[in-house]
Amino acid sequence: MACGSSGGCSGCSSASTCGSAQQQPQDLTAKLNPLSSVKHVIGVVSGKGGVGKSLVTSMLAISMARKGYKVGILDADITGPSIPKVFGVKGKARVDEAGMYPLPSKGGIDIMSVNLLLENETDPVLWRGPIVGNVVKQFYTDVIWQDLDYLFVDMPPGTGDVAITVYQSLQLDGIVVVTSPQDLVAMIVEKAVKMADLMQVPIIGVVENFSYFHCPDNGKDYKIFGDSHIDEVLKRYNLLLMARLPINPDIAALCDAGKLEDIEKTGLEDVVLPQ
Numbered sequence: 001m002a003c004g005s006s007g008g009c010s011g012c013s014s015a016s017t018c019g020s021a022q023q024q025p026q027d028l029t030a031k032l033n034p035l036s037s038v039k040h041v042i043g044v045v046s047g048k049g050g051v052g053k054s055l056v057t058s059m060l061a062i063s064m065a066r067k068g069y070k071v072g073i074l075d076a077d078i079t080g081p082s083i084p085k086v087f088g089v090k091g092k093a094r095v096d097e098a099g100m101y102p103l104p105s106k107g108g109i110d111i112m113s114v115n116l117l118l119e120n121e122t123d124p125v126l127w128r129g130p131i132v133g134n135v136v137k138q139f140y141t142d143v144i145w146q147d148l149d150y151l152f153v154d155m156p157p158g159t160g161d162v163a164i165t166v167y168q169s170l171q172l173d174g175i176v177v178v179t180s181p182q183d184l185v186a187m188i189v190e191k192a193v194k195m196a197d198l199m200q201v202p203i204i205g206v207v208e209n210f211s212y213f214h215c216p217d218n219g220k221d222y223k224i225f226g227d228s229h230i231d232e233v234l235k236r237y238n239l240l241l242m243a244r245l246p247i248n249p250d251i252a253a254l255c256d257a258g259k260l261e262d263i264e265k266t267g268l269e270d271v272v273l274p275q
């Protein structure tokens with residue numbers, strides 16, 4: 001019920017007890033570390049595990065770094081962190097009274113992940129949702145992200161409390177949705193689109209991963225996962241297709257060796273992100 005005051009709640013002596021004040025939406029937005037400077041924060045999401053969300057996050061970061069931008073990756077996939085491994089980044093992140101310092105990859109991409117804080121990278125993270133959500137928030141508020149043009153966030157999977165916390169607290173400029181060309185794709189994209197809509201975050205576009213396999217022996221493309229259903233979905237929701245990425249056997253080898261930055265082409269060279 002509104003109290004009728006035209007001046008709003010701030011400064012009102014009854015603000016703590018008045019019913020209308022209690023109905024004001026809480027501002028859950030987290031603030032960056034005072035020493036951080038980040039121009040754009042871009043989340044990478046998928047509605048389903050294993051479609052290549054972490055890979056696309058990494059490839060976007062590599063593509064933008066190659067264009068001369070200063071880039072960072074916040075690995076918010078706390079229970080399944082894979083970013084440090086594919087970049088070959090090892091060791092412990094430094095922490096002092098000013099904050100936590102990300103570790104740089106060979107190509108100069110700043111990375112923060114729970115794996116850079118654990119004693120042993122194979123230790124499982126057995127934390128409940130609220131703690132995981134708080135760790136992600138701390139990666140945003142406590143880490144010193146210096147002079148970044150783009151901070152890419154490998155978003156937590158699903159639409160549970162951790163994902164909600166991230167959407168509510170990180171000031172995302174937009175999200176990139178990763179899908180694969182299976183029948184399920186319509187449902188996956190729809191979920192991601194609806195969540196972004198509810199959280200009032202714009203969708204920059206969609207990347208279809210595992211789209212085809214290009215056979216080097218005969219030059220033909222094979223649709224291993226069947227025909228793509230992405231076009232209908234893009235039309236229905238008025239979304240932009242940013243890229244179709246092939247199944248590339250080199251990726252597995254480079255990821256295992258921690259040398260993803262050595263990949264010749266990311267396939268995301270032409271992607272346009274907020275400037």
Ligand SMILES: Nc1ncnc2c1ncn2[C@@H]1O[C@H](COP(=O)(O)OP(=O)(O)OP(=O)(O)O)[C@@H](O)[C@H]1O
Pocket residue numbers: 046048049050051052053054055056077080082157209210245246247248249251252255
């Ligand atoms: N285009 C591709 N070609 C070949 N291998 C790929 C491709 N995309 C992803 N992979 C491999 O598939 C596996 C799953 O990819 P990734 O970890 O990026 O998925 P994810 O969606 O982040 O998974 P999760 O939701 O479980 O975190 C990884 O081993 C990755 O190296």
